[in-house]
Amino acid sequence: MSAWLPTAPCTPRACVETTTAARAVPRAVLRLTGVALLLLAGLALSPLGARVPANAVRRWCRWIVRAAGVRVRITGGPVPAGGVLLVANHISWLDVPLLAAVRPARMLAKTEVRHWPVAGALAARGGTLFIDRDRLRALPDTVARIAGALREGTAVAAFPEGSTWCGRAQGPFRRAVFQAALDAGAPVQPVRIAYRLDPGTASTAPAFVGDDTLLASVWRVATARGLVAEVEVRPAIPPRGVPDRRALARAAQQHTAPFPARPHAVLMA
Template structure:
């Protein structure tokens, strides 16, 4: 892992991690055009709908946003499957980060608030959806703002919200990943909230892993979108693992290491055997 500053990791994955042209199955021209038309229609619907969602109850808002996120994914031709159970209340979801699609996939399965970089607010569709869910936006250029961000996440957890974060801090290709940064885990410790590790795996129709949806380096959102709508059989597997329950006085660093081992380690082997592997038992996460 490389670092642009004290708390801004920079992935070692770049455009070379993407599939070679012609190496992935492509959708036909008619289907690609249909996806673009459908996505445009859903985007227009989302732009109109999101402001109307804000006054609704948390449950109703979550239901509407899950429908919208699912509709965007369907329009783009992206299938997604949930394995395991995602929390509905009072938990911190921690997931690996591959693509801008990660946000939509998580929102399609759980009424989560997100922790996202400030730039996401200006992204089409994703930005409004994220804002409507009560996303906590963090300015990564201001390290002094980090304690306040952690406190805001802890407050959301205490209020019973589900908060989803990508503790790698940036996107990776999916075949490799980054270290889970521990800061946000302090929010779960402070709030006494469970941590639910979630692994996102991108595959093609034949079941093979693919990096085609990865959003890396100098890649633009438009270029990534073009790859997504052009590929045939893109599927995202969402593997939710049993919750980790930090004990009082737990170490955020130890909790981050355990969550990372669940997402990056056991899950990779478990896919090859067709079922989830039990995460490590957390006996004691006190600071060493």
């Protein structure tokens, strides 16, 4: 099995809460319409590239999550300027706009994402670094491309688990992406993501795991009520003083472990 193809034990049947109720359908349709309109607006503006202000991108990403019916709480920071590797635990498709709400970055994503409707085109135009996870020989080239982007002062965002988990547990961080940070002399910015139901109960409804389909996961989020995404920007890890990528991956993973308790947070619209 390829090093890019880790698996998680989480499955929709065993780990994920169901949310669908007949009375939730009209609300879900309105939410998904809002998400679709925002994605189409982003697609229309994507040819402008870097000319779109970073603050506008951050707000747009928050609006996407909010349009899906999920409130956003972001704490911690700030994120270092210049080239930085953002890494986070991976639970849901919502994680992508949440990371971009912290700081817009070139995403590291599997090649399959390129073929997703609307979102795939947005990812490609946004400079996403696509990984062919079936080709282990492509790994050194991928690491070199990430390091090159970091040296140019670009932020790169990745989910080093390589697979989504339900949020109750976490997979080990793969080390290759951290080699790129070491090669470029760039800091690593850990970000911890969790999903809860008010007033603070952990929720697995947003999880996108196992043989779940994207459509089923999106519908589950849209029909849920009271979902909150909690995003904590942890202290950045400088590249100096870290002996190797194994130690760097371990340090980043410790910063993104599941929340021990609900932190004080500021609610972002």
